[in-house]
Amino acid sequence: MDYSGIMEWLRPDWFFDLAVVSDEYNRGRYIAGLWMTAKLAVVSIFFSLIIGAIGAAVQGAQSKTLRVLVGFFVAFFRNTPPLVQLYFFYFAIGTVLRITGDNGLPQPLIGNFGWAIISLSLFAGALNVEIFRAGIEAVPKSTVEAAEALGYTRLQIYTDIVLPLAVRISLPALGTNLVNLVKTTTLAYAIAVPELLYVSAQIWSEDLNVREMMNVLLISYVGLVAILVWVLHRWEKALRIPGYGR
Numbered sequence: 001m002d003y004s005g006i007m008e009w010l011r012p013d014w015f016f017d018l019a020v021v022s023d024e025y026n027r028g029r030y031i032a033g034l035w036m037t038a039k040l041a042v043v044s045i046f047f048s049l050i051i052g053a054i055g056a057a058v059q060g061a062q063s064k065t066l067r068v069l070v071g072f073f074v075a076f077f078r079n080t081p082p083l084v085q086l087y088f089f090y091f092a093i094g095t096v097l098r099i100t101g102d103n104g105l106p107q108p109l110i111g112n113f114g115w116a117i118i119s120l121s122l123f124a125g126a127l128n129v130e131i132f133r134a135g136i137e138a139v140p141k142s143t144v145e146a147a148e149a150l151g152y153t154r155l156q157i158y159t160d161i162v163l164p165l166a167v168r169i170s171l172p173a174l175g176t177n178l179v180n181l182v183k184t185t186t187l188a189y190a191i192a193v194p195e196l197l198y199v200s201a202q203i204w205s206e207d208l209n210v211r212e213m214m215n216v217l218l219i220s221y222v223g224l225v226a227i228l229v230w231v232l233h234r235w236e237k238a239l240r241i242p243g244y245g246r
Contacts, residue, residue, distance in 0.1 A: 020216055026203050033199030034220060040116060040185040040195055041224070045178055047121035052128025056166070057158055059133050070129065077126035083187050086119040090191045116188040124181040131173045135166030168239050175232040182228055183221065196220055 020030045058070045077085065090112060097109040110118070139162050147157045167174070189198045196217065204213040 020203070020213070026207070029199050029203065030196075030216075033194055033196040036113075036194055036199075037185055037196040037224065040113075040120065040188060040193070041182045041228070043117050044120040044124060044181055044185070047117070048124035048128050048178075048181060051121060051125025052132045053163060055125065055129035056132035056136055057163075059129065060136065060158075074126045074129050077123050078130075082119070082123045082184055083190060085123055086116065086187055086190060089119045090115045112188070112191045112193050116185075116191065116193050120181060120184060120188075123184070124177060127177050128174065131170045131177060132163075132166055134173070135168075135170030136162055138169045139165045164239075168236075168241065171232070171236045171239070175229070175236075178232065179225055179228060182225055 020026050055070050055073065058066050061067060094108055094110060094115055098106040099109050100106060143161060143165070144157060147161050152160070185195060186197045188195050189201070192198065200213045200217045204210040207213075
């Protein structure tokens, strides 16, 4: 029986692109792409959490105008594809926001990395608004009434009592959205942000090692998401209190 075909399929470099490890130039590009993806994910997560917390607070405001504006914001970003949003910001708005450079020629005010951060943050932030809103509504009214009886202002009640409890309640759904955000960073490839997918595509285009690089790419994203999931589990464990969650 001829086992050459099986041994060819099981050879080590089928799973790992050895050029990424051994070739200094490709290794440097791969590490730079991995670092760019990590920056995209961390910065987008940070701003999406801020947008979600502010948006959820405004949804409970007395002003109907503010509530309608937040509702429109959530509907717009939740009901349109994130890639279309990215193209809209980069090509539609980005071509208008220009400044004159030192050479006298118009230059974009915000680069492709900046637009990727803005687009991803707003997309995930709109979903976080709904997640935080659900968590806020799950906070017992008796807790809010007790804070009012103690003389807390509306802002103090939200920042010191309601929001911390809402975050605890919302963590499972919030974690899912943040994991999806990390995976959505691959869309930055479409506007030439040199993140992990973009760099990997350059490497396999030059070295013709698509199969190997796809395995490296898959393992890389599994590792990134695993780190985020571990952080979220640690966060959930640190915030856990009796009566909220398990």
